[in-house]
Amino acid sequence: MTKEKKVAIYLYNLSNQYEGLGEFNHNLAIRMSAQAAELKAKHNIKLCFLVPAGMTGAYGEDVEYLVLKKWRYRLLNESLPRCIKHLFFPKVDLVHWTQQLPRLHTTLSPHTFVTIHDVNYFHNNLPEDKVKKRSKKINRTLRHATHLSFISQFAQDDVVSRFNVPHPKRIIYNGVTDQMQVPQEKIDGLPNQYLLSVSGLDDKKNVHLLIEMMRFLPNEFLVIAGRGNSEYTKMLYSLVERYQLTNVRFVGCVSAGEKAYLYRNCKAFFFVSKSEGFGLPVAEAMTASKPVFCSKLTSLPEIGGDAAYYFDELEPEKMAQTTQKLLAEYEKDPETRQKMCLAQAQKFNWDKAVDEYLNYYIDILQEK
Template identity: 35%
Template sequence: MKIFIDTERLRDLNSGLGQFCFRLGRELVQQRPASAELTFLVPEKHRGIFGPEVSYQTATWWRNWFNPGAYDVWHCTHQDSRFWPASTRTRTVLTIHDLNFLERSDYNDAKKAGKLAALQRKVDRSSALVTISEYTASVVRDRLTISEKPLTVIYNGNSLDQAIAQSPNLPNPYFLFVGVIHPKKNLHTLLPLLEAFPEWQLVLAGPDAHPYAGHLRQQAQNLGIGDRLILPGAVDEATKTGLYQHCDAFLFPSLSEGFGLPVVEAMSCGKPVFLSRLTSLPEIGGKDAYYFESFEPEAMAETVFDGLNDFRANPFRATRLRQQATRFSWEQAARQYWELYQSLATP
């Protein structure tokens, strides 16, 4: 059995998709059956990243079609990939992470329709579909035609390695967000919390090239809290882990998520998590997360105040949050993918 796996997004290793490709690829190698051969599509600089016992193809901008004849199954690891097998007869697994573009206010109806049609073409030529949450599966069934095509939910795993934590050079206490700084994350709603919690800082850790980051800084200055808003940009794994371990609470008021990996990472550290009730987040956070019922400043402040008091009074809540995080593992994800590959490769 010969499997081809697109991990081209390793080019941005610290992104969500980069970590998905790295963590899943590494675990697939660990669980590889003796009769299976793996070939990874990788950026040139990452040849060898999964060890010497697998094969590699180099991803280049000018070559996005590959001869599939040597492979039994092709895994396209995300819906925006431009790399596909040349033959439409190749048995292909397509992982769909989200359809968040449907919720974007900066996309007009024509652009949304075009992106949906492009994704439908990929679905049409796939042999099997995977989504990373039940929520995303429900959106796929509602907005795309999948006919009798099998659709499997395979959750992402927790990538956090707590052994490598680096203590942040920050005075406590602070609230934490981890993720890309983008309007869909709804981060401006967190700024008034610094008025309600005058002893706290707010750390928004993640890529901050979008103009929204500048908007947040300006809004913080207008509110007189600019010195307590910290945007360190993208951080490495050790720094990120340290931020989780030392924060007082994790805040994630996102408007649209296909999964919500930072939520799992924060829960694995036993931290109280405060989430929106939108899209996949209740599914991932479970019953021991705290949820914003409104994005009005007073309501959000009350949710955080009551949640922190409840968390301090309930010593078992941190344990239950850690247990919720254990539901999501790359070991389990790789096992489910291998089952899927084998079902497709069997004549």
């Protein structure tokens, strides 16, 4: 039998398993742990999850766990001999950093595989000093990396156009949770028909444009779900007050069941973000067969495909006109668009994504 190989997977933000990186890592961990015994039996590869405190054993007994506490980060990031660092970190053949800005700034394995989600800061009108600071961190990650994956073609193209990236690389699309399979939790007080926005509440998501759009759609109602930057959120509330809008409601951070309820009962979904590496809410809404309205920016045309509707201009009055026109078009033949949405959403599958990650591990470990 071949010598046992060990892969350490660095899992982030597992306290927030239904949003962003937390959702991404939680879905990887569930499915990788389910295949861990078979991976060991067939390929003699053992998985070790690098997790925050309180998560040991959370994904079963077929994987090992190492808890990353503050003191361990501090020691591993110090300029200490490798033999000392190995006292606090397992000897592994491959480390998978599941995002591009890990708190761990060193790698102790022959192979370091990094999943890059985005370099969205280039698209968010940040000051030049902040762009340089973040680019410095990306370059540090790339110096450690031996192999890369990207969550979209756009993300790969964006990084390759801005950094030196000679590494072997693959595109592995995120999966999406089928919102029709999630048990619903009703949110009381909503109208029978409403437009929906689900996103973080920060400037790059452009939620303020949707609120301003509602000035020109007095017969429609907008529900906004999500949490985020406190100053930006205050600005959103102030817009509602300024325009005396009675057709906008904030429902805050929602549970998985409440999110499923919102998707399944909305009239249409809106996501007009400035920058995304993927755009998971777009695919989520499509699993519920809902018409989706997007910006044409960054990765969104790739994820929405021909099934989504797109705004040519992100100007509130013109967005309202486009919404009215395309909703009327949709109502003439909803079934065709619903089928397109479902077909597009089915391109993104967590089981398929995890299979591709595990196959990448196997290929890397078989390299001479």
